[in-house]
Amino acid sequence: MSTPAFEYPLDIRLHDTDAAGLIFFGHLFRHAQDAYEAFMSAIGFPIDRMIRDGAPLLPIAHAEADFHRPMRHGDAIRVRVQVLEIRRRSYAIGYRFTDTAGGLMASARTIHVLVRTGSGQTRATGPLDEAGLTAAEALPEGLRTALCGWLEAPGGASPD
Amino acid sequence: MSTPAFEYPLDIRLHDTDAAGLIFFGHLFRHAQDAYEAFMSAIGFPIDRMIRDGAPLLPIAHAEADFHRPMRHGDAIRVRVQVLEIRRRSYAIGYRFTDTAGGLMASARTIHVLVRTGSGQTRATGPLDEAGLTAAEALPEGLRTALCGWLEAPGGASPD
Amino acid sequence: MSTPAFEYPLDIRLHDTDAAGLIFFGHLFRHAQDAYEAFMSAIGFPIDRMIRDGAPLLPIAHAEADFHRPMRHGDAIRVRVQVLEIRRRSYAIGYRFTDTAGGLMASARTIHVLVRTGSGQTRATGPLDEAGLTAAEALPEGLRTALCGWLEAPGGASPD
Amino acid sequence: MSTPAFEYPLDIRLHDTDAAGLIFFGHLFRHAQDAYEAFMSAIGFPIDRMIRDGAPLLPIAHAEADFHRPMRHGDAIRVRVQVLEIRRRSYAIGYRFTDTAGGLMASARTIHVLVRTGSGQTRATGPLDEAGLTAAEALPEGLRTALCGWLEAPGGASPD
Numbered sequence: 001m002s003t004p005a006f007e008y009p010l011d012i013r014l015h016d017t018d019a020a021g022l023i024f025f026g027h028l029f030r031h032a033q034d035a036y037e038a039f040m041s042a043i044g045f046p047i048d049r050m051i052r053d054g055a056p057l058l059p060i061a062h063a064e065a066d067f068h069r070p071m072r073h074g075d076a077i078r079v080r081v082q083v084l085e086i087r088r089r090s091y092a093i094g095y096r097f098t099d100t101a102g103g104l105m106a107s108a109r110t111i112h113v114l115v116r117t118g119s120g121q122t123r124a125t126g127p128l129d130e131a132g133l134t135a136a137e138a139l140p141e142g143l144r145t146a147l148c149g150w151l152e153a154p155g156g157a158s159p160d
Numbered sequence: 161m162s163t164p165a166f167e168y169p170l171d172i173r174l175h176d177t178d179a180a181g182l183i184f185f186g187h188l189f190r191h192a193q194d195a196y197e198a199f200m201s202a203i204g205f206p207i208d209r210m211i212r213d214g215a216p217l218l219p220i221a222h223a224e225a226d227f228h229r230p231m232r233h234g235d236a237i238r239v240r241v242q243v244l245e246i247r248r249r250s251y252a253i254g255y256r257f258t259d260t261a262g263g264l265m266a267s268a269r270t271i272h273v274l275v276r277t278g279s280g281q282t283r284a285t286g287p288l289d290e291a292g293l294t295a296a297e298a299l300p301e302g303l304r305t306a307l308c309g310w311l312e313a314p315g316g317a318s319p320d
Numbered sequence: 321m322s323t324p325a326f327e328y329p330l331d332i333r334l335h336d337t338d339a340a341g342l343i344f345f346g347h348l349f350r351h352a353q354d355a356y357e358a359f360m361s362a363i364g365f366p367i368d369r370m371i372r373d374g375a376p377l378l379p380i381a382h383a384e385a386d387f388h389r390p391m392r393h394g395d396a397i398r399v400r401v402q403v404l405e406i407r408r409r410s411y412a413i414g415y416r417f418t419d420t421a422g423g424l425m426a427s428a429r430t431i432h433v434l435v436r437t438g439s440g441q442t443r444a445t446g447p448l449d450e451a452g453l454t455a456a457e458a459l460p461e462g463l464r465t466a467l468c469g470w471l472e473a474p475g476g477a478s479p480d
Numbered sequence: 481m482s483t484p485a486f487e488y489p490l491d492i493r494l495h496d497t498d499a500a501g502l503i504f505f506g507h508l509f510r511h512a513q514d515a516y517e518a519f520m521s522a523i524g525f526p527i528d529r530m531i532r533d534g535a536p537l538l539p540i541a542h543a544e545a546d547f548h549r550p551m552r553h554g555d556a557i558r559v560r561v562q563v564l565e566i567r568r569r570s571y572a573i574g575y576r577f578t579d580t581a582g583g584l585m586a587s588a589r590t591i592h593v594l595v596r597t598g599s600g601q602t603r604a605t606g607p608l609d610e611a612g613l614t615a616a617e618a619l620p621e622g623l624r625t626a627l628c629g630w631l632e633a634p635g636g637a638s639p640d
Contacts, residue, residue, distance in 0.1 A: 014504065020494065025189065029185065038331075066222050198491075345540040379547065379550070382546050385543050
């Protein structure tokens with residue numbers, strides 16, 4: 001059975017590169033965010049609406065990327081977005097950046113952690129690490145279910 | 161004996177934040193790069209000059225960050241730059257982002273890998289991982305020595 | 321007779337906005353560049369290839385934008401790209417950012433000026449203003465012809 | 481009598497440049513914003529505090545830049561910030577980017593327009609142009625006075 005995957009296309013633009021002629025590493029995360037936002041909209045949880053509605057926020061607590069092959073201005077890239085892991089109050093998203101021949105150019109991973117927003121005025125008054133949150137909190141059930149459908153491999157949610 | 165450290169100040173600007181009111185995670189890497197460039201200049205290896213002189217490039221093969229506490233517009237931040245590890249063809253740089261009270265807001269790590277540039281026309285024609293490089297390559301001795309002076313803890317360079 | 325137009329879609333992402341909840345003004349120019357690159361590819365002059373081939377560069381000598389209505393995270397925007405003016409050694413590109421209802425959110429303009437690159441090593445050693453270039457230089461004929469097909473209104477190229 | 485000026489230093493970093501080897505034009509506006517924020521703090525109106533306090537916002541309604549000489553990775557730049565014009569509900573800020581020899585590399589101008597924020601929930605519900613605001617609105621007196629001290633030339637505020 002094939003693993004579900006969401007794909008997002010992008011082109012490497014001039015402003016993605018730097019004077020060394022390659023993509024500037026920090027800009028990869030902007031593209032990861034673009035792919036993540038498109039993915040979240042596709043599964044019914046557009047994050048712009050979540051932020052505007054004052055829903056619990058899911059800021060990024062960890063981000064990382066590996067750069068395998070140089071990406072250059074003009075390269076046509078596809079980002080494959082998958083859910084790597086789901087926990088009680090967090091989940092991990094994976095990104096695989098490939099060129100038109102399918103070669104892996106870079107990969108990235110972001111971990112999103114639920115934070116409760118106090119009065120709604122200040123969205124995240126405490127630390128972003130999970131320790132700062134009360135045990136009662138958990139991912140909204142609908143979001144958890146939607147994410148589960150895109151888990152990279154069968155097995156479902158891990159215990160927190 | 162205290163560990164040497166290089167410090168770099170920055171202010172969180174409006175464009176560093178997003179509509180959720182916090183720093184956008186990808187922008188942290190831009191600040192890490194700013195701190196890294198200032199550090200490299202301070203130890204005598206300004207990377208603008210290295211790129212212009214056609215010196216072997218040291219692109220980032222891996223980058224990661226942990227976000228501990230929310231950084232907001234107007235926050236005054238200090239970045240502490242240290243050398244975490246030195247290998248034969250690569251080194252790891254660590255970044256600790258603290259607020260004015262010394263609280264750890266975020267930390268980051270970048271791994272820089274030596275790539276030989278073929279004709280000078282195309283700077284990195286092969287994969288950025290070390291496997292794609294010939295065994296003869298190694299960090300320039302002067303750079304290795306300079307980096308060693310900033311290793312986080314006593315012990316010196318690890319074997320490759 | 322209708323005026324030809326090239327359209328480019330984009331979504332306002334979280335990183336486009338800032339803590340005031342609106343798009344950060346500087347990021348509009350990144351989107352203008354995205355639209356410009358897509359336009360140049362569509363008319364047969366992809367700028368990545370032009371830069372790689374060492375063709376005469378056409379850096380931006382002037383850029384401006386007017387912000388009419390606030391753009392927010394999640395907004396679906398269309399950019400209409402048109403050629404506003406063609407001169408002997410420069411041309412102006414216009415951008416109209418509209419929302420899904422056709423409302424004008426922002427407009428922008430960039431002026432691109434031909435610069436000869438000396439040895440190929442250093443691409444633009446002199447000032448970017450036209451005065452620094454010799455009178456012999458002119459836009460490549462093929463590019464001029466291609467741009468003329470997208471001039472906003474009938475009339476063709478203006479004298480330099 | 482000399483004209484007052486606020487100066488802000490910056491270095492052109494790798495991520496400011498693109499594969500053509502020069503600063504990417506859009507990034508100049510990020511530096512202009514950095515200089516503007518430092519200026520506003522220096523005159524007692526830090527914009528992070530203004531946004532957080534729910535003060536009337538002063539978003540940018542117009543921005544423009546002229547690129548005179550190429551800025552490259554490693555260049556040490558000074559930005560001279562001045563108030564170009566003050567109107568009843570808006571003001572214009574000018575930026576002159578010079579290199580260490582005093583050569584003008586680029587200049588920029590931003591126009592900031594007062595917008596009233598309805599309930600405080602949504603900060604700018606209407607168009608950003610002045611027509612959308614009631615006639616009663618005007619720049620806070622303290623801000624106007626502070627800005628007047630930095631007008632480029634003697635003469636004071638223009639009529640609206």
